[in-house]
Amino acid sequence: MGWGDLGAFGEPSKETPHLDQMAAEGMLFLDFYTANPLCSPSRAALLTGRLPVRNGFYTTNGHARNAYTPQDIVGGIPDSELLLPELLKKAGYTNKIIGKWHLGHQPQFHPLRHGFDEWFGSPNCHFGPYDNRERPNIPLYRDWEMVGRYYEDFKIDLKTGEANLTQLYLQEALDFISKQQASQQPFFLYWAIDATHAPVYASKQFLGTSQRGLYGDAVREIDDSVGKILKHLQQLGISENTFVFFTSDNGAALISAPKQGGSNGPFLCGKQTTFEGGMREPAIAWWPGHIPAGGVSHQLGSVMDLFSTSLSLAGLQPPSDRQIDGIDLLPVILQGKLIDRPIFYYRGNELMAVRAGLYKAHYWTWSNSWEEHSKGIDFCPGQSVAGVTTHTQEEHTYLPLLFHLGRDPGEKYPLSFASEEYQQAVENITGLVQQHKDTLVPGQPQLNVCDQAVMNWSPPGCEKLGKCLKAPESDPKKCSWPH
Amino acid sequence: MGWGDLGAFGEPSKETPHLDQMAAEGMLFLDFYTANPLCSPSRAALLTGRLPVRNGFYTTNGHARNAYTPQDIVGGIPDSELLLPELLKKAGYTNKIIGKWHLGHQPQFHPLRHGFDEWFGSPNCHFGPYDNRERPNIPLYRDWEMVGRYYEDFKIDLKTGEANLTQLYLQEALDFISKQQASQQPFFLYWAIDATHAPVYASKQFLGTSQRGLYGDAVREIDDSVGKILKHLQQLGISENTFVFFTSDNGAALISAPKQGGSNGPFLCGKQTTFEGGMREPAIAWWPGHIPAGGVSHQLGSVMDLFSTSLSLAGLQPPSDRQIDGIDLLPVILQGKLIDRPIFYYRGNELMAVRAGLYKAHYWTWSNSWEEHSKGIDFCPGQSVAGVTTHTQEEHTYLPLLFHLGRDPGEKYPLSFASEEYQQAVENITGLVQQHKDTLVPGQPQLNVCDQAVMNWSPPGCEKLGKCLKAPESDPKKCSWPH
Numbered sequence: 001m002g003w004g005d006l007g008a009f010g011e012p013s014k015e016t017p018h019l020d021q022m023a024a025e026g027m028l029f030l031d032f033y034t035a036n037p038l039c040s041p042s043r044a045a046l047l048t049g050r051l052p053v054r055n056g057f058y059t060t061n062g063h064a065r066n067a068y069t070p071q072d073i074v075g076g077i078p079d080s081e082l083l084l085p086e087l088l089k090k091a092g093y094t095n096k097i098i099g100k101w102h103l104g105h106q107p108q109f110h111p112l113r114h115g116f117d118e119w120f121g122s123p124n125c126h127f128g129p130y131d132n133r134e135r136p137n138i139p140l141y142r143d144w145e146m147v148g149r150y151y152e153d154f155k156i157d158l159k160t161g162e163a164n165l166t167q168l169y170l171q172e173a174l175d176f177i178s179k180q181q182a183s184q185q186p187f188f189l190y191w192a193i194d195a196t197h198a199p200v201y202a203s204k205q206f207l208g209t210s211q212r213g214l215y216g217d218a219v220r221e222i223d224d225s226v227g228k229i230l231k232h233l234q235q236l237g238i239s240e241n242t243f244v245f246f247t248s249d250n251g252a253a254l255i256s257a258p259k260q261g262g263s264n265g266p267f268l269c270g271k272q273t274t275f276e277g278g279m280r281e282p283a284i285a286w287w288p289g290h291i292p293a294g295g296v297s298h299q300l301g302s303v304m305d306l307f308s309t310s311l312s313l314a315g316l317q318p319p320s321d322r323q324i325d326g327i328d329l330l331p332v333i334l335q336g337k338l339i340d341r342p343i344f345y346y347r348g349n350e351l352m353a354v355r356a357g358l359y360k361a362h363y364w365t366w367s368n369s370w371e372e373h374s375k376g377i378d379f380c381p382g383q384s385v386a387g388v389t390t391h392t393q394e395e396h397t398y399l400p401l402l403f404h405l406g407r408d409p410g411e412k413y414p415l416s417f418a419s420e421e422y423q424q425a426v427e428n429i430t431g432l433v434q435q436h437k438d439t440l441v442p443g444q445p446q447l448n449v450c451d452q453a454v455m456n457w458s459p460p461g462c463e464k465l466g467k468c469l470k471a472p473e474s475d476p477k478k479c480s481w482p483h
Numbered sequence: 484m485g486w487g488d489l490g491a492f493g494e495p496s497k498e499t500p501h502l503d504q505m506a507a508e509g510m511l512f513l514d515f516y517t518a519n520p521l522c523s524p525s526r527a528a529l530l531t532g533r534l535p536v537r538n539g540f541y542t543t544n545g546h547a548r549n550a551y552t553p554q555d556i557v558g559g560i561p562d563s564e565l566l567l568p569e570l571l572k573k574a575g576y577t578n579k580i581i582g583k584w585h586l587g588h589q590p591q592f593h594p595l596r597h598g599f600d601e602w603f604g605s606p607n608c609h610f611g612p613y614d615n616r617e618r619p620n621i622p623l624y625r626d627w628e629m630v631g632r633y634y635e636d637f638k639i640d641l642k643t644g645e646a647n648l649t650q651l652y653l654q655e656a657l658d659f660i661s662k663q664q665a666s667q668q669p670f671f672l673y674w675a676i677d678a679t680h681a682p683v684y685a686s687k688q689f690l691g692t693s694q695r696g697l698y699g700d701a702v703r704e705i706d707d708s709v710g711k712i713l714k715h716l717q718q719l720g721i722s723e724n725t726f727v728f729f730t731s732d733n734g735a736a737l738i739s740a741p742k743q744g745g746s747n748g749p750f751l752c753g754k755q756t757t758f759e760g761g762m763r764e765p766a767i768a769w770w771p772g773h774i775p776a777g778g779v780s781h782q783l784g785s786v787m788d789l790f791s792t793s794l795s796l797a798g799l800q801p802p803s804d805r806q807i808d809g810i811d812l813l814p815v816i817l818q819g820k821l822i823d824r825p826i827f828y829y830r831g832n833e834l835m836a837v838r839a840g841l842y843k844a845h846y847w848t849w850s851n852s853w854e855e856h857s858k859g860i861d862f863c864p865g866q867s868v869a870g871v872t873t874h875t876q877e878e879h880t881y882l883p884l885l886f887h888l889g890r891d892p893g894e895k896y897p898l899s900f901a902s903e904e905y906q907q908a909v910e911n912i913t914g915l916v917q918q919h920k921d922t923l924v925p926g927q928p929q930l931n932v933c934d935q936a937v938m939n940w941s942p943p944g945c946e947k948l949g950k951c952l953k954a955p956e957s958d959p960k961k962c963s964w965p966h
Contacts, residue, residue: 010749012892258896
């Protein structure tokens with residue numbers, strides 16, 4: 001989902017009344033970022049509070065390449081990483097993940113081995129349908145065992161776009177919340193639905209209801225579902241005791257637009273890129289009775305902050321034996337403070353850009369290669385900024401391209417290298433980069449090796465369902481990451 | 484000002500609390516249009532309820548060329564046109580224009596000859612400073628006579644961007660409203676300030692207050708001023724008796740961005756073009772006690788509707804002896820109705836595009852000429868859509884380019900000519916175009932002839948001020964309209 005996909009963020013169809021209402025009752029973050037322009041690394045960052053380059057969710061197969069966890073990936077979240085639910089357990093929380101895990105699907109990476117108590121969802125994205133010979137369909141798990149596969153037992157009709165998955169995930173959330181309220185147990189619910197990812201789907205009741213086509217139908221269903229979750233909290237009388245945060249894991253995938261991709265509003269490019277369209281996200285905090293209604297914040301925020309903020313809410317300290325990139329946003333949310341901190345824009349193993357205040361310096365620019373572009377893969381459709389949306393990896397390390405995101409949110413007008421404004425801003429950012437790089441201890445890269453043998457052939461529970469498939473022989477290879 | 488310049492429309496700095504509040508208390512129009520991508524024709528359309536091609540505010544000097552009223556223009560609003568204030572007089576209204584008139588500056592075009600009772604402002608844009616030999620500085624009028632000139636008596640510091648004009652225009656508005664309230668007279672106030680037009684200015688108290696630079700300072704001053712006007716109406720106890728509408732006369736001038744130009748949000752291109760960025764406008768209706776708070780409308784609206792709507796509010800009928808393009812929006816605003824009507828996008832003498840429902844058909848595409856483009860004049864900076872943002876005038880009359888503005892608000896993905904969707908939508912729009920062209924009676928073009936002798940050399944009142952200048956000899960020429 002992109003920054004520009006919600007009515008509150010200026011989507012011209014304005015079809016998200018529940019999220020807009022959530023913002024009106026809570027706090028809207030206008031300068032909130034994901035930790036990576038792609039799904040798996042962002043989600044790993046959210047749950048660890050650490051940049052993907054630290055927690056291992058990156059590749060060194062090529063320079064500045066995006067990578068994620070397809071089902072032939074060998075790696076996943078290392079045991080050495082401490083995940084938010086593992087820590088919250090110490091404060092008596094019950095932790096549930098509903099939806100896409102995406103931090104590795106081999107047994108050692110199972111979410112219930114990393115702090116979650118319950119799971120209903122899939123380890124990988126809902127791509128398919130596959131033939132179960134070359135490639136198995138993705139399983140859905142309930143806790144430790146699979147309960148079926150996408151397309152087979154959990155239908156997604158790619159012709160009509162119909163699938164009731166978001167409704168299943170909604171009901172699961174409502175039930176979990178009811179159970180926790182009944183048992184008076186504190187809970188952490190990670191509602192990680194995979195709509196609006198392509199192939200885009202929506203339930204029958206939402207199909208054809210949006211001005212925006214199928215993608216808009218999916219957004220409307222998410223909007224409606226969030227509304228139902230918030231209402232449920234209110235009806236159970238626990239809304240003033242429950243902190244809710246809404247955001248996304250990368251910018252809208254413009255490559256799938258207009259049928260399967262959304263909007264990044266006035267920002268440049270989309271998913272896969274380190275321009276604003278790839279990483280600035282819609283973000284709303286909601287906590288009636290605590291967050292002043294209608295608040296707006298320009299705090300530079302990150303999904304990694306949800307790690308630190310959640311710990312803070314539970315009265316816990318973040319781990320002190322490692323670098324945590326997230327910050328506690330409670331002073332921002334509750335007292336309106338602004339905390340000075342930079343935003344680092346990584347693509348794979350490369351620090352592409354850094355934002356400090358309203359300035360953003362690009363050390364590397366790249367949209368995608370000419371080879372990919374010539375195949376019709378375009379991360380910036382209809383947009384072209386000379387020297388900025390480059391199709392070769394352009395290094396600007398010694399003279400970064402600098403933009404002022406207040407005057408130029410679309411990253412179209414680099415500041416003059418000769419200006420005093422440039423020199424002051426770059427001097428400041430250079431210091432931040434130096435400090436960052438000096439202390440950086442990169443994690444073991446998890447997204448380098450792919451092997452068809454590790455795919456979801458025989459997930460636990462497959463025997464009961466008669467859904468075990470025969471794995472081919474192991475044939476580990478370097479994963480191909482063209483972007 | 485562009486669609487994307489207000490917080491309520493998704494401007495990332497969200498610096499327009501008063502206009503956002505106006506929308507929260509009133510009705511936000513998301514699909515509201517000006518009648519032309521340039522200032523003078525839009526303003527003529529607003530006050531006549533008629534397209535510029537009918538009321539004469541266009542040129543035939545070249546095909547599909549934008550034109551306006553610089554101070555060497557010979558033409559202006561014809562006497563045969565009936566302006567909104569002329570009609571409102573019949574219902575006892577006192578009419579005042581504050582700010583830029585722009586419908587011709589020769590004596591016969593004076594606003595007080597066309598229905599206004601009072602005027603404080605200028606006939607032309609605040610371009611300058613001029614030398615008063617080749618070209619006089621633009622005068623400001625109070626009613627019939629000039630009271631000074633821009634840059635001389637009404638300072639605009641182009642270096643610092645400081646000018647207190649918006650404050651003068653604000654005070655004038657507050658005073659007029661007070662006077663009308665005291666005398667219990669109904670009034671029509673056309674608060675036609677010329678901020679945020681380039682050269683952009685703001686008052687000292689707003690300079691440097693915006694994240695967006697000088698342009699944002701100007702927007703903030705407008706926002707603050709509107710807030711003060713609304714508050715004044717409330718304090719005088721007449722807010723429930725006063726209908727207020729906020730909009731702009733063309734999209735943000737991206738050619739002046741980022742220092743002097745604003746944002747058209749997710750839309751394509753800007754001022755001067757018939758893409759959405761050139762003509763879709765921010766629009767808010769406010770009338771406490773009548774308009775339900777927080778309303779949102781997808782009515783296809785036009786500045787020309789303000790003519791018909793205002794007449795309706797005053798209990799008057801629009802003239803029946805001529806074609807009126809505006810419609811009465813009261814059923815939309817008060818009862819939430821949607822009225823089926825097309826939007827016609829003209830550039831000069833050519834119907835470039837038509838919107839019906841969510842479909843927009845382009846019959847001609849043009850951004851600007853290669854010759855102008857090579858001089859650095861770019862109406863679509865950073866944007867380039869192959870076959871759409873063309874630098875030659877491309878005719879598509881027999882096979883219009885069709886966009887679905889719900890799925891594709893940015894006009895990036897023309898629908899397939901072969902699709903059923905295309906054929907149905909184009910058939911519908913073709914019928915509307917046929918009907919429109921069959922009944923169209925173009926007005927005498929007013930924007931063809933320029934003459935240095937008609938410039939503001941010796942406006943009425945110049946003697947008292949010692950500000951009369953000697954006009955050169957008359958030398959009428961075809962005006963040059965390159966865009």
